[in-house]
Amino acid sequence: MYVFKAAVLGAGTMGAEIAQVISLSGLPVVLKDVDEGQLGRGMAHIREIYGRRVQRGRLTEHDAEDRLALVQPQLDYKGFSDVDLVIEAVPEKLALKQAVLGEVEAQVSMTALLATNTSALPVTEIGQSLARPQRLVGMHFFFPASVMKLVEVIAGERTDEEYIDSAIEFVESIRRVGVRVRECPGFLVNRILMAGLAEVLRAERDLSLEPREIDAVVAASKLAPMGPYALADALGLDIAQDVAQTLQAAYGERFDLGDRIANLIAQGKRGAKTGEGFYTYTG
Ligand SMILES: NC(=O)c1ccc[n+]([C@@H]2O[C@H](COP(=O)([O-])OP(=O)(O)OC[C@H]3O[C@@H](n4cnc5c(N)ncnc54)[C@H](O)[C@@H]3O)[C@@H](O)[C@H]2O)c1
Incomplete structure (x- = not known):
């Protein structure tokens, strides 16, 4: 066609x-x-x-x-x-x-x-x-x-x-x-990405780390073009949360993002598209 x-x-x-x-x-x-x-x-x-x-x-x-x-x-x-x-x-x-x-x-x-x-x-x-x-x-x-x-x-x-x-x-x-x-919740890439994001959010909470520190280390490692917080902001926090919820329902708590992102969304901070998420955006 x-x-x-x-x-x-x-x-x-x-x-x-x-x-x-x-x-x-x-x-x-x-x-x-x-x-x-x-x-x-x-x-x-x-x-x-x-x-x-x-x-x-x-x-x-x-x-x-x-x-x-x-x-x-x-x-x-x-x-x-x-x-x-x-x-x-x-x-x-x-x-x-x-x-x-x-x-x-x-x-x-x-x-x-x-x-x-x-x-x-x-x-x-x-x-x-x-x-x-x-x-x-x-x-x-x-x-x-x-x-x-x-x-x-x-x-x-x-x-x-x-x-x-x-x-x-x-x-x-x-x-x-x-x-x-193959059809499965999260397909391939998001299944990997969201498991990683959930793990990073747990590390931030348990080790009292700063998003900026984590992003700087990930970006410096050159394993990814940007850190997980900058990426989540770019994707849209509401979209990230919706995807994580679908994955959590299918695979369980390893996809639980906790309340960190939900709290930002409740304040109207849905990432770069709204000017604010983990970071603030101008211009
Ligand atoms: N954001 C990402 O990084 C990303 C990546 C891959 C896939 N996706 C998927 O792409 C889809 C869209 O995500 P997004 O981030 O672009 O969302 P978004 O919120 O940025 O945009 C959605 C758009 O759809 C419009 N819309 C709502 N109802 C509509 C209707 N009935 N008809 C036409 N338009 C309508 C809204 O006005 C809005 O402009 C979602 O399924 C998401 O999971 C998002």
């Missing part, structure tokens, strides 16, 4: 980045959100990514404008009838994902491929709201998608093999590396 036009649902942390990657490969992409402010911020973020590519000499200003023009921001489903692939990137809530995908299914053609960017929810359950669940795949990009090459591709119990093949082909066509991963 060829993808001539794609759509992304949700213009947040991930949706905007995914739309940028798709547009960079020369494909038109509709970016839909329900919140005008989020849509504006998503488009501003895409513009910023292109701006950086121009600054680094990787794209001419003219080419960057052309690619940016391929992203169509909107609040409705206009133009979805000829979309070949929809990637859902709305918040990590099962009922919301089911509702949104059920809604979009009525807008697209019978053959369109549907994908969810869920971090940890079962693709099979997300597909329960669909008339044709065989066309739903997990297509899990990592933050920041404009940089990270890996994409986990996951089949639900009812996904048809031909849609998995199409998903892998699409991922490769946008210059990413698609890795087929």
Whole structure:
């Protein structure tokens, strides 16, 4: 299956980045959100990514404008009838994902491929709201998608093999590396990442360490480009918490993040996207 036009649902942390990657490969992409402010911020973020590519000499200003023009921001489903692939990137809530995908299914053609960017929810359950669940795949990009090459591709119990093949082909066509991963809570990468984050939060509490100290040591070790607190802030603390809860329900207390992150969220501090999380962000 060829993808001539794609759509992304949700213009947040991930949706905007995914739309940028798709547009960079020369494909038109509709970016839909329900919140005008989020849509504006998503488009501003895409513009910023292109701006950086121009600054680094990787794209001419003219080419960057052309690619940016391929992203169509909107609040409705206009133009979805000829979309070949929809990637859902709305918040990590099962009922919301089911509702949104059920809604979009009525807008697209019978053959369109549907994908969810869920971090940890079962693709099979997300597909329960669909008339044709065989066309739903997990297509899990990592933050920041404009940089990270890996994409986990996951089949639900009812996904048809031909849609998995199409998903892998699409991922490769946008210059990413698609890795087929078995359906299980957290898939592969988040299962490792969240176990590590839970352990770090326990060490902080038990040894009275400072996040800044831990991040500095991890970054200096060069084992990871940034420390776990900076990473959690970048991912979004609410998203990290939702993912950890799914994993805790499946695998038990080794995924328990304690109340450290929950306390920050209760104060409205959801990480870099809200200007504050473990760290404070300006500009
Ligand atoms: N943040 C990460 O690092 C990361 C990484 C990989 C995967 N994910 C997954 O990607 C998904 C999105 O995460 P995010 O961090 O981008 O969340 P986010 O909160 O930054 O953005 C979600 C966006 O969805 C929009 N939205 C809500 N309801 C909608 C609807 N009905 N239709 C269209 N848009 C709607 C919101 O307005 C918001 O702009 C989640 O499933 C998450 O687990 C996140």
